[in-house]
Amino acid sequence: MALDDSLIEELGIGPVWVRRGVASVAPVEDERPPAESAALVSEAPAPVGMRQAPQPAAPPSALQPESDVPPVDAYDDLPWTDDAPAHAEAAVVEAPSDVHTLDWDALAERVANCERCRLCERRTNTVFGVGDREADWMLIGEAPGENEDKQGEPFVGQAGKLLDNMLRALTLSRQSNVYIANVIKCRPPGNRNPELDEVARCEPYLQRQVELVKPKVIVAMGRFAAQSLLKNEASIASMRGRVHEYRGVPVIVTYHPAYLLRSLQDKAKAWADLCLARNTYREALAALGVEQGAEKGGI
Ligand code: URA
Numbered sequence: 001m002a003l004d005d006s007l008i009e010e011l012g013i014g015p016v017w018v019r020r021g022v023a024s025v026a027p028v029e030d031e032r033p034p035a036e037s038a039a040l041v042s043e044a045p046a047p048v049g050m051r052q053a054p055q056p057a058a059p060p061s062a063l064q065p066e067s068d069v070p071p072v073d074a075y076d077d078l079p080w081t082d083d084a085p086a087h088a089e090a091a092v093v094e095a096p097s098d099v100h101t102l103d104w105d106a107l108a109e110r111v112a113n114c115e116r117c118r119l120c121e122r123r124t125n126t127v128f129g130v131g132d133r134e135a136d137w138m139l140i141g142e143a144p145g146e147n148e149d150k151q152g153e154p155f156v157g158q159a160g161k162l163l164d165n166m167l168r169a170l171t172l173s174r175q176s177n178v179y180i181a182n183v184i185k186c187r188p189p190g191n192r193n194p195e196l197d198e199v200a201r202c203e204p205y206l207q208r209q210v211e212l213v214k215p216k217v218i219v220a221m222g223r224f225a226a227q228s229l230l231k232n233e234a235s236i237a238s239m240r241g242r243v244h245e246y247r248g249v250p251v252i253v254t255y256h257p258a259y260l261l262r263s264l265q266d267k268a269k270a271w272a273d274l275c276l277a278r279n280t281y282r283e284a285l286a287a288l289g290v291e292q293g294a295e296k297g298g299i
Helices: 005-011 014-019 034-043 048-052 104-112 146-151 158-168 196-213 223-230 257-262 264-288
Strands: 137-141 178-182 217-221 244-246 249-254
Touching (some): 104 196, 137 223, 158 257, 178 196, 217 244, 249 264, 257 264
Parallel strands (some): 137 178, 137 217, 217 249
């Protein structure tokens, strides 16, 4: 698959793949120790199509002027800048005992009619999840924003477009080989941070989705999703670049796409995270004896 220059530029990865392996050209300062960061970027090969793509003449997107960025209002205005830990002390909430027995249809119906927390009062739609229910890749975000609440589908705003393009660079898409869900299925009013008890009441649904999809790799997008899945209070910077685990499935932590819309300099890091996810996926396949080329999702 050939990637065009505009996609390379949008992902902010031109400088990474053009000059990878050259220690001094990291487009921005990394939050991880330099050695680890350089290894991750240079070890992560660009997809085949990207190696074939012409050398981008465009400037590093980290240097794009602010005026190229859509106004803040155009984003899915989720509280990704908030400093409060998402997990903190998990609220103790009794889970409905039968959720882990539900099949897809029953689970979707249960979520659609859910009144387990106050978020049901102001939602337009629940946002269950979208994509291939047998995907090898599962992406997990935080909670629906305004557009998602209206349409009942995760990541349909500007952040969703960026996410789709990032997936496309890995030959992944929500139409064919990825499943996308959120930690929280109803929009928190005003896009406030979900409360601990809301997370706890919603958690059985995501757990069951993971059980049903049986992904080979999970990508947690943003601090909130990562902290909720991994049950910690760690920073994104400290969680990135490592393989975590959620109920036996490897988890890679990356930035939330809405954050990337505003922090262009971190897109290259997000690309490195996706490359780590891809390597992790390949390792999972190899451990299962699946031959290269026979994989279901991603190059
Ligand atoms: N941000 C999320 O985390 N999830 C969505 O569905 C939309 C925006």
